[in-house]
Amino acid sequence: MSDTDSFIDEVTEEVRRDRLFGLMKRYGWIAVLAVLLIVGGAAYNEISKARARASAEDLGDRIFAALQSDDSAARAAALEAITPDNDESGAVVAMLRASELDKAGEPEQAAQALKALAAQQDVPQIYRQIAAFKALSVQDTTLSIEERRAGYEALAVAGAPLRLLAEERLALLDVEAGDTEAALARLSDLLQDAETGNGLRRRATGLVIALGGEMPAAPVSLGASTADDTRLEN
Structure with a gap:
């Protein structure tokens, strides 16, 4: 170079x-x-x-x-004093408080608290539907069959997260009303629904047997066991 x-x-x-x-x-x-x-x-x-x-x-x-107090009313009052940081936390606290009010022998107050939660549009749908379901549950002895039926039918629409549990309650209302045929038809649909969880399936089977009905053919795909089947009953 x-x-x-x-x-x-x-x-x-x-x-x-x-x-x-x-x-x-x-x-x-x-x-x-x-x-x-x-x-x-x-x-x-x-x-x-x-x-x-x-x-x-x-x-x-x-x-x-x-929740450390031995008295349900005191626990409900303590929960009411909690100020949650967000809507989801508020929903959890509200449902815990409603549960304590029900245990304290105040089902109407519990129902009012749950209805107020169910009406809050800024709360996620699943919390609102659980609140509506529990509100109906605590009013089993105070609402008429027609009122409870209307409430559960609103939760049993297609795509609703608590559809199957609401259908179970509707079957129980049919039994309460003395309409065994309608109850068996609804329970048969539940047992043939592939989304039905194992816990709900066992309860529906037991009720069909108790009512003297015949078991329908099993669905193609059995639903998995879900925690909601038992948690929402409490």
Whole structure:
């Protein structure tokens, strides 16, 4: 390589360096800002998670403390004093309070609390439907068959999360009304529904046998056992 070629290469390299430094001076702040945003975003995410975890733990501690009393009315009053941080936490606290009011012999107050929760449109649908279901349950002895039937039918529509449990309650209302044929038809539909959980399937089977009915053919796919089958009965 000649001296001329070497000189040209050196000049070219210097020009490249000058251009690179110029670009870094002009646009380097963008890279720095991007790094700061990434680091800042990660830090904010961790802080948010820590705050949410601390808030959940604090709510759990307050609920636990409220449930320490031996008196249901006192537990309901302590739960009422809790101020939740969000709608979902508020729904959980409200249902716990309603349960304690029912245990304290105040089913009407429990039902009113549950109805108020069911009417809150900013609360997720599943909480509102559970509240409506429980409100009907605590009023078993105070509402007429027609009123309860209307309530459960509203929960038994296609696609509703508590459809099958509401259908079970409707079958029990048929039995209460003395309409065994209607109850057996509804129970047969439940047993043939592939979404029916094992707990509900066992209860429906026992009721069919108790009513003297015939067992329908098993569905193609048996429903898995669901916690809702038992939790909502309490």
